[in-house]
Amino acid sequence: MDPVPAPGERDPPDPMPTPRIIIIGAGPGGLASAMLLAHAGLQVHLIERLPRVGGRCSAVEAEGFRFDLGPTFFLYPLVLERIYRLIGKRLQDDVELIRLDPQYRIIFGQGGELRCTADVARMTAEIRRLAPGDAGSLPRYLLDNRHKLAAFRPSLESAFLNWRRLLSWDMLKLLPVLRPWRSLDSELSRYFADPRVRLAFSFQSKYLGMSPFNCPSLFSILSFLEYEFGVHHPIGGCAAVSEAMADTAREMGVTISLGEDVEQILFEGRKAVGVKTNLGVHRCDTLVINADFARAMSRLVPDNLRRRWVDKKIARKKFSCSTFMMYLGIDGLYDDIDHHTIYTAGDYVRNLGDIEHRHLLSDDQSFYVQNACVTDPGLAPPGCSTLYVLAPVTHQHANVDWSKATPAFRNQVLGGLSRVGIHGVEKRIRYEKIVTPADWENRYEVYRGATFNLAHNLKQMLHMRPRNRFEDLESVYLVGGGTHPGSGLPVIYESARITSRLLLQDHGIDAQWLDTDEPLPVERTAVATH
Numbered sequence: 001m002d003p004v005p006a007p008g009e010r011d012p013p014d015p016m017p018t019p020r021i022i023i024i025g026a027g028p029g030g031l032a033s034a035m036l037l038a039h040a041g042l043q044v045h046l047i048e049r050l051p052r053v054g055g056r057c058s059a060v061e062a063e064g065f066r067f068d069l070g071p072t073f074f075l076y077p078l079v080l081e082r083i084y085r086l087i088g089k090r091l092q093d094d095v096e097l098i099r100l101d102p103q104y105r106i107i108f109g110q111g112g113e114l115r116c117t118a119d120v121a122r123m124t125a126e127i128r129r130l131a132p133g134d135a136g137s138l139p140r141y142l143l144d145n146r147h148k149l150a151a152f153r154p155s156l157e158s159a160f161l162n163w164r165r166l167l168s169w170d171m172l173k174l175l176p177v178l179r180p181w182r183s184l185d186s187e188l189s190r191y192f193a194d195p196r197v198r199l200a201f202s203f204q205s206k207y208l209g210m211s212p213f214n215c216p217s218l219f220s221i222l223s224f225l226e227y228e229f230g231v232h233h234p235i236g237g238c239a240a241v242s243e244a245m246a247d248t249a250r251e252m253g254v255t256i257s258l259g260e261d262v263e264q265i266l267f268e269g270r271k272a273v274g275v276k277t278n279l280g281v282h283r284c285d286t287l288v289i290n291a292d293f294a295r296a297m298s299r300l301v302p303d304n305l306r307r308r309w310v311d312k313k314i315a316r317k318k319f320s321c322s323t324f325m326m327y328l329g330i331d332g333l334y335d336d337i338d339h340h341t342i343y344t345a346g347d348y349v350r351n352l353g354d355i356e357h358r359h360l361l362s363d364d365q366s367f368y369v370q371n372a373c374v375t376d377p378g379l380a381p382p383g384c385s386t387l388y389v390l391a392p393v394t395h396q397h398a399n400v401d402w403s404k405a406t407p408a409f410r411n412q413v414l415g416g417l418s419r420v421g422i423h424g425v426e427k428r429i430r431y432e433k434i435v436t437p438a439d440w441e442n443r444y445e446v447y448r449g450a451t452f453n454l455a456h457n458l459k460q461m462l463h464m465r466p467r468n469r470f471e472d473l474e475s476v477y478l479v480g481g482g483t484h485p486g487s488g489l490p491v492i493y494e495s496a497r498i499t500s501r502l503l504l505q506d507h508g509i510d511a512q513w514l515d516t517d518e519p520l521p522v523e524r525t526a527v528a529t530h
């Protein structure tokens, strides 16, 4: 028999076992969380159904051409730089960011154009050419939005776990600054009378998949972020950022399984205890879901386990628009076309109505083209270049059957390219890939093909968005565009910091290191002036 130890001589208690975390999905949110949680010493297993990392922010590669599947505007790099710094690394060591100047060209279907630059004097001159009366308002717009961002930043950087937070003093005093009762377009009319100038500062609501006429006025900070911190192009595309993050995560000990599809989440009561995939079963203490929220719920979690986000409720929610995508490998280079060009339909309002309300395809369609090789020739074989074309369209709806509509819509979009100076494209196509809303839904597991997740109206933001510590289940956390703060790379990376903080706190692990507010290094690489 073992002798009974004298008081004070007992063995120290067993150390707490290291929590095992499974993250479903290697999108930007999943990758950023993996890095932070691994740094905190947790055992992290990231499971991704596709054969490559990045999710919507991954690469399409074929025949020597490389495209971004989704994001092409890398904005507000400070957020990801901070995540790197928190784990003792530097983003600049892994990814080369080029600041674009001009940042993009907008061609208005109603006539006129703007080459948008963050240089206030040059931008003022651009606006003056288009709408002389609006030129003087730029500094006031920038100043007001600098205050707005500073005021709202704490809300973007912390969890919103209940409605009481809305009534807190720090939120109430934001009301006069945020003017939540106004739309983005009406907010901008305080500065700019010409609808085209307003459009130049509001088309960014498309990043959220919303029209400026419905999008809350708060989101004037989106265009402000471009002017204040720049529009960047990561060499290799935004997907190169995801790939670099995955390499870093692996170096930190994260296991990344690719081509493994989570088919079911395993529960004991409401507590997630593991996942069943096409390859086997993995147990965990805590689960982080980065997969598209609405799709993951309806596919992986039995309806009767959910309290709030049941299938019926999800189906009633408002979803963002979708996108019709063309990835074109081109013979030669359109060297007189900017890196980013946006064309806004002549009847912009009708096009938005078709997308958001009537769920129809428009004959006059807005679109965006990226001609990335003017900045990054390595994306195509010698003598070739890439064109990425995005047309915002309705999410999946009975009105549009993409198996029938695709050929005609493709021709319409290709034909439209001449409006921005891209002529004779059809003859120069060497490689072509199309992704329709039906593909987003079926091949990329995006609910209704709504590429920017749940819409960002006031009823679906803050505590009313699915929460980072997921309220319906135990030991389940959300990260990515479907949770707070919302869609778009900077806020998605931020959601990883919010979610990781909650998860660590819930495990009784120090999370204070995540709260640094030290000034961030603003060391930048070249500026491309094409």
Ligand SMILES: Cc1cc2nc3c(=O)[nH]c(=O)nc-3n(C[C@H](O)[C@H](O)[C@H](O)COP(=O)(O)OP(=O)(O)OC[C@H]3O[C@@H](n4cnc5c(N)ncnc54)[C@H](O)[C@@H]3O)c2cc1C
Pocket (backbone or CB within 6 Å): 024, 025, 026, 027, 028, 029, 030, 047, 048, 049, 050, 053, 054, 055, 056, 057, 069, 070, 071, 072, 073, 074, 075, 207, 260, 261, 262, 263, 290, 291, 292, 296, 323, 390, 444, 445, 451, 452, 479, 480, 481, 482, 487, 488, 489, 490, 492
């Ligand atoms: C066309 C387009 C253009 C965009 N442009 C911009 C832009 O210019 N700038 C910007 O900031 N943002 C942009 N966005 C928005 C946003 O930044 C990206 O969509 C972003 O990639 C979303 O990140 P996420 O973390 O939510 O996860 P996602 O990228 O959606 O990744 C989720 C991952 O989960 C995986 N998954 C799903 N189900 C399972 C399962 N059952 N088992 C295993 N894995 C699973 C998926 O395969 C995917 O890899 C764009 C989006 C799109 C679609």
